Amino acid sequence: MMQFLIAAPCSGSGKTTVTCAVLAALKQRGADPCAFKSGPDYIDPMFHRSVLGVASHNLDLFLSAPDTVRALYARYAAGHGAAVCEGAMGFYDGQGLTTRASAWELADTLGLPVLLVVQPKGASVTLAAQIQGIVHFRPDSHIAGILLNDCSEKLYKMLKNLLEAETGLPVLGYLPHLPGAAVESRHLGLKMADEIADLQAKIALLADSLVMDWEKLAEVTNMDGPELYPLKLISGYLDDIPKPCPRLPVLPSDKPARHHVRIAVARDEAFCFTYAETLDVLRTAGAELVFFSPVHDTALPQNIGGLYLPGGYPELYAKQLSGNEAMLASIRDAVNAGLPTVAECGGFLYLGQSLEDADGKVWPMAGVLPGDGVKVGRLVRFGYAEMTAKQDNMLLRAKEKLPIHEFHHWDSTANGTAFTARKGEKMQWECGFATGNFYAGFPHLYWAGTPLPGRFVCAAERYIKG
Numbered sequence: 001m002m003q004f005l006i007a008a009p010c011s012g013s014g015k016t017t018v019t020c021a022v023l024a025a026l027k028q029r030g031a032d033p034c035a036f037k038s039g040p041d042y043i044d045p046m047f048h049r050s051v052l053g054v055a056s057h058n059l060d061l062f063l064s065a066p067d068t069v070r071a072l073y074a075r076y077a078a079g080h081g082a083a084v085c086e087g088a089m090g091f092y093d094g095q096g097l098t099t100r101a102s103a104w105e106l107a108d109t110l111g112l113p114v115l116l117v118v119q120p121k122g123a124s125v126t127l128a129a130q131i132q133g134i135v136h137f138r139p140d141s142h143i144a145g146i147l148l149n150d151c152s153e154k155l156y157k158m159l160k161n162l163l164e165a166e167t168g169l170p171v172l173g174y175l176p177h178l179p180g181a182a183v184e185s186r187h188l189g190l191k192m193a194d195e196i197a198d199l200q201a202k203i204a205l206l207a208d209s210l211v212m213d214w215e216k217l218a219e220v221t222n223m224d225g226p227e228l229y230p231l232k233l234i235s236g237y238l239d240d241i242p243k244p245c246p247r248l249p250v251l252p253s254d255k256p257a258r259h260h261v262r263i264a265v266a267r268d269e270a271f272c273f274t275y276a277e278t279l280d281v282l283r284t285a286g287a288e289l290v291f292f293s294p295v296h297d298t299a300l301p302q303n304i305g306g307l308y309l310p311g312g313y314p315e316l317y318a319k320q321l322s323g324n325e326a327m328l329a330s331i332r333d334a335v336n337a338g339l340p341t342v343a344e345c346g347g348f349l350y351l352g353q354s355l356e357d358a359d360g361k362v363w364p365m366a367g368v369l370p371g372d373g374v375k376v377g378r379l380v381r382f383g384y385a386e387m388t389a390k391q392d393n394m395l396l397r398a399k400e401k402l403p404i405h406e407f408h409h410w411d412s413t414a415n416g417t418a419f420t421a422r423k424g425e426k427m428q429w430e431c432g433f434a435t436g437n438f439y440a441g442f443p444h445l446y447w448a449g450t451p452l453p454g455r456f457v458c459a460a461e462r463y464i465k466g
Helices: 015-028 043-052 066-077 103-110 125-135 153-167 199-209 214-221 276-284 314-323 325-336 346-350 452-465
Strands: 002-007 033-038 057-059 082-086 114-118 143-149 171-175 261-266 271-273 287-292 306-309 341-344 354-356 362-364 372-375 383-389 401-406 410-412 419-423 427-431 433-435 438-441
Touching (some): 002 214, 015 033, 015 043, 015 171, 033 066, 043 199, 082 103, 125 153, 143 153, 276 287, 306 346, 314 354, 341 346
Parallel strands (some): 143 171, 341 438
Antiparallel strands (some): 372 410, 383 419
């Protein structure tokens, strides 16, 4: 089974483009590939899904314990002919100025061969020196081959012999300059896959244009299939998890629901930032997920015991969300009546009093929470952090800690005080609203390997039972 991670010296090297090209080509060749993304990124997995037609999965060593990451990888790679993981940022770049949760740490944790994507413009021999530096920066870099991006056939033929002679690594192929396959960016990264009308044509162009030594690729990336780990390492609500355990303790009261409980999940163009693993562990905990659109539908699904409002781009659809007064009223009435609710980032903004759109116009929102969503124009509290609960609530017990991630260019005039968030040694802030049946705040939560799914589903079951 071919298994490898695609990395690069820095952001902007074309990792997502190359990954999509490789996935599409492997699919064309009948390899039945699956895809993963290093880190907390929501957008790149959307492109993987557009290529493959099935979900891509995140693997994050800050948000998850190593055994949880291994278990997730094994679970979702099982049965496929190839597993391709896309790295994040530069190869060694992790939390702060460390390698923690970097693409390199992920490759090291999973034992994956690494294909290094480099853009050869403006360098020749120096490119070999840079690659050598990356290879030898750590005792085991896991780098097994090189891919050239945005490279002409002529330059590829010139550089291949040079780089192989100087680095000892095979140059496995190249992707030429393809203006027709370019994807626009916005403040959180690439535009979402569903926004690109001709995406399938772009993907086909990438697959057809990729030049690859498939025999050599198989030689340097073939590995035995990953070892399957117990499901309990992923579904952390169980009370018999072996050591090393997930980051949160599991309480006896957090056992899964005996019957399936319907939980409404917002999913449309405004609310699309969900981890596939989060949805899976909610199902495993006893949830029947019912998807709905705050943009297009006029009421919540019937007979639900819980509501999940994930992140996304509500600021781009503020007019439509505000104009859907029936849905705003449906959600406001349900939350105020005690419906167990989780709202992350964009979902949190939706529950506020108002939301400023990208053009500066202010639109009324659900009015459940006191704050107004305002455009800041820069990243706010960006990156990994850890939050600590001040009191018992639906998801966390007092003093429990949870790793989180934030990335947003909007802020709220009332961010809540239910948790203390800490980033590094010096940065600390209050955040979030939380009760026995409610969580809302800017932090994105990663649910796999924690008791959160069981706690949410148990709250939903109690609500249904009255």
